Amino acid sequence: xxxxxxxxxxxxxxxxxxxxxxxxxxxxxxxxxxxxxxxxxxxxxxxxxxxxxxxxxxxxxxxxxxxxxxxxxxxxxxxxxxxxxxxxxxxxxxxxxxxxxxxxxxxxxxxxxxxxxxxxxxxxxxxxxxxxxxxxxxxxxxxxxxxxxxxxxxxxxxxxxxxxxxxxxxxxxxxxxxxxxxxxxxxxxxxxxxxxxxxxxxxxxxxxxxxxxxxxxxxxxxxxxxxxxxxxxxxxxxxxxxxxxxxxxxxxxxxxxxxxxxxxxxxxxxxxxxxxxxxxxxxxxxxxxxxxxxxxxxxxxxxxxxxxxxxxxxxxxxxxxxxxxxxxxxxxxxxxxxxxxxxxxxxxxxxxxxxxxxxxxxxxxxxxxxxxxxxxxxxxxxxxxxxxxxxxxxxxxxxxxxxxxxxxxxxxxxxxxxxxxxxxxxxxxxxxxxxxxxxxxxxxxxxxxxxxxxxxxxxxxxxxxxxxxxxxxxxxxxxxxxxxxxxxxxxxxxxxxxxxxxxxxxxxxxxxxxxxxxxxxxxxxxxxxxxxxxxxxxxxxxxxxxxxxxxxxxxxxxxxxxxxxxxxxxxxxxxxxxxxxxxxxxxxxxxxxxxxxxxxxxxxxxxxxxxxxxxxxxxxxxxxxxxxxxxxxxxxxxxxxxxxxxxxxxxxxxxxxxxxxxxxxxxxxxxxxxxxxxxxxxxxxxxxxxxxxxxxxxxxxxxxxxxxxxxxxxxxxxxxxxxxxxxxxxxxxxxxxxxxxxxxxxxxxxxxxxxxxxxxxxxxxxxxxxxxxxxxxxxxxxxxxxxxxxx
Numbered sequence: 001x002x003x004x005x006x007x008x009x010x011x012x013x014x015x016x017x018x019x020x021x022x023x024x025x026x027x028x029x030x031x032x033x034x035x036x037x038x039x040x041x042x043x044x045x046x047x048x049x050x051x052x053x054x055x056x057x058x059x060x061x062x063x064x065x066x067x068x069x070x071x072x073x074x075x076x077x078x079x080x081x082x083x084x085x086x087x088x089x090x091x092x093x094x095x096x097x098x099x100x101x102x103x104x105x106x107x108x109x110x111x112x113x114x115x116x117x118x119x120x121x122x123x124x125x126x127x128x129x130x131x132x133x134x135x136x137x138x139x140x141x142x143x144x145x146x147x148x149x150x151x152x153x154x155x156x157x158x159x160x161x162x163x164x165x166x167x168x169x170x171x172x173x174x175x176x177x178x179x180x181x182x183x184x185x186x187x188x189x190x191x192x193x194x195x196x197x198x199x200x201x202x203x204x205x206x207x208x209x210x211x212x213x214x215x216x217x218x219x220x221x222x223x224x225x226x227x228x229x230x231x232x233x234x235x236x237x238x239x240x241x242x243x244x245x246x247x248x249x250x251x252x253x254x255x256x257x258x259x260x261x262x263x264x265x266x267x268x269x270x271x272x273x274x275x276x277x278x279x280x281x282x283x284x285x286x287x288x289x290x291x292x293x294x295x296x297x298x299x300x301x302x303x304x305x306x307x308x309x310x311x312x313x314x315x316x317x318x319x320x321x322x323x324x325x326x327x328x329x330x331x332x333x334x335x336x337x338x339x340x341x342x343x344x345x346x347x348x349x350x351x352x353x354x355x356x357x358x359x360x361x362x363x364x365x366x367x368x369x370x371x372x373x374x375x376x377x378x379x380x381x382x383x384x385x386x387x388x389x390x391x392x393x394x395x396x397x398x399x400x401x402x403x404x405x406x407x408x409x410x411x412x413x414x415x416x417x418x419x420x421x422x423x424x425x426x427x428x429x430x431x432x433x434x435x436x437x438x439x440x441x442x443x444x445x446x447x448x449x450x451x452x453x454x455x456x457x458x459x460x461x462x463x464x465x466x467x468x469x470x471x472x473x474x475x476x477x478x479x480x481x482x483x484x485x486x487x488x489x490x491x492x493x494x495x496x497x498x499x500x501x502x503x504x505x506x507x508x509x510x511x512x513x514x515x516x517x518x519x520x521x522x523x524x525x526x527x528x529x530x531x532x533x534x535x536x537x538x539x540x541x542x543x544x545x546x547x548x549x550x551x552x553x554x555x556x557x558x559x560x561x562x563x564x565x566x567x568x569x570x571x572x573x574x575x576x577x578x579x580x581x582x583x584x585x586x587x588x589x590x591x592x593x594x595x596x597x598x599x600x601x602x603x604x605x606x607x608x609x610x611x612x613x614x615x616x617x618x619x620x621x622x623x624x625x626x627x628x629x630x631x632x633x634x635x636x637x638x639x640x641x642x643x644x645x646x647x648x649x650x651x652x653x654x655x656x657x658x659x660x661x662x663x664x665x666x667x668x669x670x671x672x673x674x675x676x677x678x679x680x681x682x683x684x685x686x687x688x689x690x691x692x693x694x695x696x697x698x699x700x701x702x703x704x705x706x707x708x709x710x711x712x713x714x715x716x717x718x719x720x721x722x723x724x725x726x727x728x729x730x731x732x733x734x735x736x737x738x739x740x741x742x743x744x745x746x747x748x749x750x751x752x753x754x755x756x757x758x759x760x761x762x763x764x765x766x767x768x769x770x771x772x773x774x775x776x777x778x779x780x781x782x783x784x785x786x787x788x789x790x791x
Contacts, residue, residue, distance in 0.1 A: 015588070018520040019737050022674040026512045026526065027505075036250040039205035039222050040282055047207070047278040050268060051127035053117040053134050054291055055109035058145070058363035058702025059156065062105055063137035065117055071130050076118045076271060078106030084270050085236045087261055089329040093477035096168045096334065099159055101326035101366070103236070103263045103270075109138070110158050110325035111365050112704055113291025118267050120279065143363040143702030147322035148299060150360045158325055158361045167323055167333040171356035172341050174416055179314035179352025183305035187388045191381045192771040193751070194695035195297035195322065198370050199714055202252025203283035204292070206265050208272035217269055218245045222252070224259040224504055225330075225544025228480055230536045232261035232329050233269055248534035251506035255371040255686070258506070259546050260293060261329040289712055290704045294696055295370035297322035298340070298377040304385045305352075310395050310403040314352035317344055317381070321374075323359045324366035330480035330543075331369055334359040338476040339374035342417045346382050347426050347463045347640060348404045353416045363702040369546065371686060372747040379462040383752035384770065387458070387759065397459050397756065398434050402427055405461065412733070419465065420635045422732045422740075429642040429664040430461055432726055436662040437644035446761075452651045455659075456761025460643045460752035466548030466741020469634030482549070484628030486540035487557035489518065489565040491623035493608040495589070495601025497524040499561075500532040502542025503554045507682075508743060509675045513551060514558045516671055517737070521562035522569065523587040524600060540626065548741025551671055552637055553629060556736040560627035568619045572603045575615035629736070637732045637740035641665045641680075643749035647757040651765075651783060654776030656692060656758060658721040663749070666728040668740035673727065676742055680725055683746020689715040691751040692773050766790060 017023055030036055053065075065077040086100040105116050116136055121127035142156045149155060150165040158165055180186075206221040217239060223229050226246040234244045251258065264281050272279045283292070303316040319340045327333035337357040344355055370376075390400040406413045408425040415421065439457060446455045465472075473481045488500040499514055510533065515526035532538055542554075566586055573591035574581040576598050583593040590597045606613050607623050631637070646660040663680060670676045693713040697705045706712040731738025751772045758779070759768050766786040771778060 017526055018516055019669065019671050021516060021672065023512055023516055023526060023672055025509050025675070026515065027509060038202055038250050038252060039207060039220060042207055042220060044207065044209065044278040047280055048120040048122065049124040049127050050279055050281040051119045051124060051131050052115040052264070053119065053131045053136065055105065055112060055114045055116055057109060057138055057140050058112050058143040059141040060109050060138040061141065062107055062109060062116060063139055066135040068130065068133040074120045074130060075134060077116070078102060078104040081267070081270055083238055084266065085238070087232065087236060087263060087266070087329045089327045089332045089479055091168060091332040091334045091477035091479070093168055093170065093334060093338070096477065097159070097162050097166065099326045101263060101328065103266045111363050112702060113287065113365060115263060115267070118271065120271065124282065145363060145698045145700055145702045147297065147320050147360045147362055150362050151358065158363065165361040167327060167359040167361055168337065169358050170338060170341060172417065173354045174352060176314055176316065176352040176354040179350070180305045182307055183313050184308040185306045185389060185392045186303060187385065187392055188301070188303040189385060189388060189770055191300040191302065191384060193296050193298045193377045193380060194773055195294045195364070196370065196690060196694045197289055197292060197294055197696055197712065198255040198257035200253030200255055200257055203285065203288045204258060204262060204264070205280070205282040206262070206268050207278055207280040208268040209278045210273040210276055212276060215243055216245060217243060217273060218247065219265060219269055220247045220249060221265055222258055223248045224251070224254040224506060224546060226504060226534055226536050227502055227541050228330050228544055229261050229265065233266060236266045237269055246536045248504050251504065254506045254545070256295070256369045256546065257293065259544065260368055285709060286707055289696065290707050291365060293328060293366050293368040294324065294364065295367050296377060296690065300381040302381050302385050304389050306389045306393060310393055310400045312348055312350045312404040314350055315345065315385070317355040319355065319357045321357065321359050322362050322364065322367065324362060324364045326366045328366040328368060332478055333366065335369055335476060335478060336367065336374040340378055342419070343375060343465065344378040344382055345416050346379065347406055347461055349406055350416055364698060371683060372744045375462065375464060375744070375748045376687065376690060376751060379460060379748050380752045380755065380772065383460040384755055387756045391763065398430060398439070401430055401459065401461055405430065420633060421463070421638045422734050423668070423730045424638060424640055424666055425728065425730060426461060426640055429640065429666060429728060430459070432664045433459065433642040433644040433662050436664070436724060436726060437646060437660060442646055454649045454651060454761040455646065456649065456757040456759070457644070457646050458753045458755065458757030458760055460749040460756065462748050463638045463640040464548060464741065464745045464748060465636040465638055466744070467552035467631060468547060468636030469630060471634055472636060480543055482543040484630050485542060485553035485557045486626060486628045487554060487561040488540060488624065488626040489558065489561035491565060491569065491600070491604045493604055495599065495604045496528040496530065498530050498532060499558055500539045501554045501558065502539045503545045503550045504534045506545065508545065508550055509672065510550060510554070513671045513675055514555060517555050517558050518562045521559055522566040523589055525589055548743040551739050552631060552735045552741050555671065555739060556629035556631065557627060559736045560629050561625050564625035564627050565623060568623055568625065569600060569603050572606055572614060572618060573598050576603070576606065576613065631734040633734055637668065637735055639667050639740040639742050639745055641745055641749055643753040645753045645757045647754060647761060649758055649761045649779065654779035656754070656774055656779065658688070658754070661721045661723045662726065663723060663746070664726045664728060665745065666730050667742040668732045668735070669729060669738035670727065671737065671739055677725055679742050680746040681723060683744060684723055684750055685715055685720055687747040687750030688720065688754070690747070690772055691754040692719070695773050
């Protein structure tokens with residue numbers, strides 16, 4: 001396992017501290033020294049531990065909950081949660097069918113692992129022992145375990161007030177019939193992606209504390225979006241926002257899994273108020289695998305139409321997304337399907353497009369947007385279709401892509417689904433990937449290869465829309481719509497800088513990168529910058545960390561707040577130096593004008609401790625500024641990448657080995673290239689897991705068949721080749737420094753690139769793999785099917 005970074009151009013920072021610098025992460029000293037503080041590290045006096053009785057059945061009526069005589073006062077069922085509302089996340093799109101997720105199931109359970117009762121004890125072990133004594137009377141119902149069969153007329157209904165198991169059906173049709181008239185080649189394929197879990201190192205967890213004096217519920221939670229959790233918690237518990245404080249401490253990874261209001265959080269909060277004692281719940285790995293929100297289970301039927309010269313004329317798609325049992329707060333059940341329809345065309349030009357999507361309800365846990373959201377699935381479907389078209393036309397995979405990728409001289413480009421591509425050179429990224437993977441050399445080795453180990457090469461080109469804002473999410477009907485992102489910059493009395501942001505860092509290095517942005521604006525050393533985040537009592541309201549938005553939106557807000565603060569610093573410094581304010585420059589902790597200079601620390605000391613030295617026209621608001629930020633257009637920045645991979649496929653074992661892997665990535669201006677490397681590399685490893693290993697299968701009764709990490713295979717070091725990352729930097733004209741969202745990109749391309757490489761290796765045998773993960777069993781099954789078809 002290794003990583004090889006090749007930087008190609010881009011901004012550099014001579015100070016080694018500002019925008020473009022590979023500044024070492026400030027967080028690492030704390031984390032690597034074991035000084036991180038997570039929910040599992042917190043101990044409060046009188047704290048009770050919570051365990052849940054979870055449904056062993058996927059679909060059943062709850063006839064009754066019998067509590068044990070000894071300890072019944074520590075057992076709580078749905079009827080005990082008086083005044084608590086269930087979780088509702090309704091889309092604004094027409095035709096959406098509403099569901100309410102109960103905090104504890106009282107009448108019906110709809111997936112294995114749904115909580116039915118909560119148990120409290122002094123330790124988790126004692127709580128689990130007591131839970132074993134609770135008897136739940138279930139009347140089992142037929143389960144809906146497959147998203148395609150869920151839409152059949154005879155399928156059991158999850159929600160009786162619905163007429164079918166579909167949250168939402170939607171579609172788009174743009175010039176489709178006219179576009180396909182000139183088609184010389186038509187290919188039609190079906191694709192499937194498996195249900196996954198997100199598997200952060202730290203599972204979910206929360207502690208609730210009720211303060212009787214302040215009438216304040218404080219929830220400490222491992223969450224990506226504390227302000228959104230606060231809003232949802234207040235609604236469910238019937239509290240004012242002012243009665244709820246959410247604190248998110250160090251968080252051991254999220255990937256979307258911690259971007260939701262949990263029924264467990266509501267339950268913990270209610271019982272902390274009822275009992276006036278702190279209550280904690282920590283998710284174990286089995287709960288995570290069977291009861292946590294899942295993701296990425298899609299089915300596609302895609303038809304591609306091309307002209308004889310390789311021009312992509314049109315794409316027709318029918319896509320089904322398994323949304324699980326409930327619409328989950330705040331993204332709703334239809335976010336992925338809505339995105340499928342709008343982003344399937346990716347970076348390709350085409351004359352016509354038609355797509356119909358269904359968000360389907362099944363007896364499985366609700367879905368959440370996982371790193372890459374719908375992009376991983378649509379990239380898989382679109383890129384495999386491009387390779388199939390190339391084979392039918394007798395073209396190479398790289399040639400058909402170069403023929404149809406949006407060109408740099410077309411930027412900014414509005415594609416067929418009205419996506420506004422802000423900047424970039426997609427053909428150049430592909431060219432560099434082809435060169436770096438040594439395609440000519442791979443083809444020569446492939447031609448000379450004999451025996452039972454086949455060689456293949458595959459490509460995937462995609463874009464990542466990140467930092468998209470109000471208009472986009474309102475259009476998708478999401479109940480949580482982002483607006484202006486705000487930040488506060490405050491100079492401390494000793495000249496340090498305090499930044500307050502509403503987003504949360506759980507691996508994105510915000511304590512480092514936002515400090516670099518502040519340094520760029522006012523010259524305060526990043527070592528003297530403190531980031532305050534993850535606490536609704538101290539930070540501006542924000543929808544949180546998701547959608548690759550932090551470095552663009554929060555970074556822009558920090559820049560704006562720092563710049564506003566800088567103007568106030570300059571006025572005081574100019575007065576102290578007897579200089580013109582317009583001549584003052586802030587850099588390296590100093591304010592300079594002509595031949596004079598004064599430290600920013602001295603400016604701070606003057607404001608806080610020597611006010612008699614202040615100018616008469618000093619800004620009375622002091623050395624603290626709050627500013628809001630949106631990009632020039634809030635339709636998002638478009639980072640993009642070209643992935644190239646070489647694989648070996650063992651025809652006897654069905655094993656796939658990654659031989660070489662190249663990623664050419666364009667994140668716009670990189671605030672910290674080292675952080676970008678880490679984001680891309682980590683995402684790529686997750687994408688490799690999607691491609692080759694990770695799957696939560698269900699049987700016909702709706703039982704999850706991967707309930708431990710012995711069943712759910714995460715990629716390990718031995719599975720990962722020495723990935724090479726090459727950078728391009730095409731600044732976005734929309735953002736403050738030209739930066740683009742990058743957090744999800746690495747996870748999008750691997751399934752498509754690896755599948756194309758496997759299909760390239762097996763094409764002489766008549767084999768096409770169209771489902772991930774590409775396990776040895778699936779490879780061997782495809783090989784056997786090809787042999788049978790040839791006989």
